[in-house]
Amino acid sequence: MNFTQKTFFYIAIFIFGLSLFILSSCKEKELQAMQTLIKESEDIELFLIKETPINPLEQDSNKTYLCDYEAYAKVFTSSKQSDSIKIALLDTTNYIADVEKKCMIMPKYALRLKTKKDTLDIVLSDNPCAKAIAKNSLLKTPKIDKEKKKEDMFYVDLKTENTIIKLIQSVVPKK
């Protein structure tokens, strides 16, 4: 590769370096806030959920929703299993804070963690689009667009190899 090709070939790498740093800083704060909530939680419930969320205005009050996803089954977890899931949730190496996948989250599992004050709901999707959405009044996403929508949801990608999904899958009964 000659000088000219090198110049521009590597500018591609060089230029986006900053973005990784900046985004990492922003999301890391929210991730830390989520981790704090998880640490303070006393109880973990595991649910199986439908893959499309329901608008809050259309939700059935007799059903359970986590991050607006309807739970259709609750999975029993022993205290040992709950502890393991909590440890996995607290493991920051399971999360990706600096980049995002441009795929749609199709979650299957949801966790409800009860803290002293309220609850933290987390829905999770498996590979190839492993992602998580967390909902709690303390978690915020930036205002979106000029429409100034503000959500109290936190979106974060999960690593391809993450222990959270693995543990949940080991707990969920196989059909």
Next chain:
Amino acid sequence: MIVFCLVYYKKIVKPSYLWRMLLFSFFLTLSTPIFSQSLYEIEFSASQIKYKGFLVYFNEEDAYMRVGYTYNNVYNVVNIDYTSVSGQEDGYNYFIMEGKNARFITTKKGDQSYNPDHFVWVWDKSTEDRKPFVTEDPNFSENSLKRVDSYKELKVSELTDEYLHQFYWDNEKEYVAFQQMRDNELDSHVAQEHYDNNTTQQQNQEANYGAAKMHLVMLVNSSIGDIGASCETDSRNMTKEFEDIAAALKVDFRKYEVKGSSFTKSNAMQVLNGLNPGSNDIVVFYYSGHGFRWADQTDAYPQMDIRASPYTKLSAETTISVSSVYNLLDKKGARLNIVITDCCNSDIGINKMTETSFLAGRSYQTPHIEKLQKLFLATKGNMIVTSSSAGQVSWSNSVNGGFFTLSFLQAFHEEISYLKTQEPSWDNILKKSHTNTVNKTDTGCRNCTTQNPVFYTKISKR
């Protein structure tokens, strides 16, 4: 703190690329738009000698500095290669450039030698003076570190012949390239003379290529919760890019945008079906948003998920295949069609849904006008490119948008630059976009999986 960072650095055999790229953030936080040149001037002094360095930075593996200084009444210039590493430790950010291979550009006398200089930036939020430290000690002993006298980013217009002569000989290819780059800056007086008569350029262009219009169709999911911000960044970058291209080429420009709350399949199809390009026109279609492939899909190109809200159920009525857009535009009769999508191409785990009625995304500097003309006005045909191969996800972040979109823009900038002497071609741009994207995901991003763009071109000279 500095010593710790340096010791930590020295212990790292080969720091991961993510940390290496984590950044040259210091440079970019101080610099102007991200697509501007990476040229810097650093002045420092030691033993009563003043040194001036001209830094050309490409990436963490590839940078060099020409250092000019006077010793015993003789002016010397030395070239030093640099590799760098960056990271964070205990709340501090650090960026270290380690020099090596110092060689004299001017004639070396006898056993004259030059120990390469090394530079260290250390800062946190409270740091006011962000000038780097310099040392020639390869062990970075704390006592040897000294703050540089000045550090600044250079504008291309500052690269006068006189300035360049401080570091380059006339016959060096870098000197010639910088001259060309400078001379064609639109705001320089030399360029002004060249482009003074805009009417003449336009008349000549129309005589050669005929009058043309550029239609830009932007389909961007800027409202979706998880990636909306990065899609908005893509929208901004691509819109600006093609606006600038149209302005440089002096062709009429029309933008059609489907984004935000109006991001629906119905609106998208209305725009696409309503397009009526002339036979000499250029149509550019760009999509940034969620993408996927059906479990039973054989088409290499993904489906676009045209839902601004996750509450809308996924169905055939909320998806558009990238290939169908390509085919639709092909039939419209424009001279040149360009289809670019930045989205995932991963298996959604569901077979294709059928239609049912249920409810249910530096400015480039010194553009070489002739090269732009060759790419946009002197060609005909179609091209299609998507950001990832079957089964792969595409990566993005809110600051720079999609990795592929960024890679495409950078490959495009390179192709139309003065520093590149070969004939411009779309095939080259797409190949470089591919390489740049793979490099970003494989070496520049610790948490990314490989992303291989897929493309097809059927473009020829008109």
